[in-house]
Amino acid sequence: MRYTRLIILLVTLVCAGSYAAAQELDARVTINHQQVQGTNTSVFEALEKSLTNLLNDRQWTQYQFNRNERIQCTFAINVKKYDESTGQMNASLTVQSTRPVYNSNYTSTVFSIVDNEFTFEFQPFDQLEFRPDVIDKDLTALIAYYAYIIIGMDLDTMSPEGGTEILQLAKTVCNNAQGLTLSAKGWKPFESDKNRYAIINDYLDSGMAPFRALQYKYYREGLDTMAENVDRGRTAVTEAIEMLKTAKDNKPMSMLPQIWTEYKRDELVGIYQGKGTTKEKESVSTILSSINASQNVHWNKIKK
16 A cells, blocks of 8 residues: 555655665656647657656655556646757756545645646657756756656655655755746746745745645545544645635745646535535635636635
8 A cells, every 4th residue: 555655755755875775756757849830749758658667767866666656747748849960959848746534545736737848859869867966957957856846745744744854855956947047937036926936935934834734634644544534634625725814924925826726626615515414515615716816717616
């Protein structure tokens, strides 16, 4: 069972190095290049294969993951422009990771983001490697950043703030990548309130501590409990939503709470629609509406 990682995590912290290496990710990479006409498709096939190998074959942390415990994630790249002479690609990247819910066949999204500043260079015979001490390619820096985000957030769902060390690695990649080129986008402060810099810095900000605490409360004490006791699990989810409000109040300009509601929307409606007390559903829908009013048509379903 994947939940043996709770024990493995604690033992590994004490006895680091006593386990054989085991990769953390089970990533699926897809490349959509329909917007690029008249180009040999072999370069996109090579990119897909290279990225898949980098994500799945590299040991990203010191932790032990059994094969069936690997984190399921997807990296969907939509190439908009490609310069064959330089290998430069302008693209968007959609990253998503999921985790299984205990004693069920259901998987829940832990992280999902669309990165529209995905610009990099790649040639068909390039060998993709990532070295934390040498950030020299935008592509490998981008992939490493999201790999660390995925692993760190997944560990946060298994143990309170369990992913801190790994998330700090994502922040280090972000800081070091700012010096790649003057034109590199997505890494610098104040460019955007939801770029790579904003995401990792907000997530590790002390004011957003309730948002990190939410991860364990929502998944481990909420969803994982529902197979055993639906009402107790839903109560924990409600407490997690209240933590979301506290995080938003602490750091009003952070986009993390809103982003979270976007990829948890349908799941939240399913948890409350036709279930729970009127008071509970009113409270949850009010909080979610205050964070992301654009989804009110869905939040109103919670009250039914």
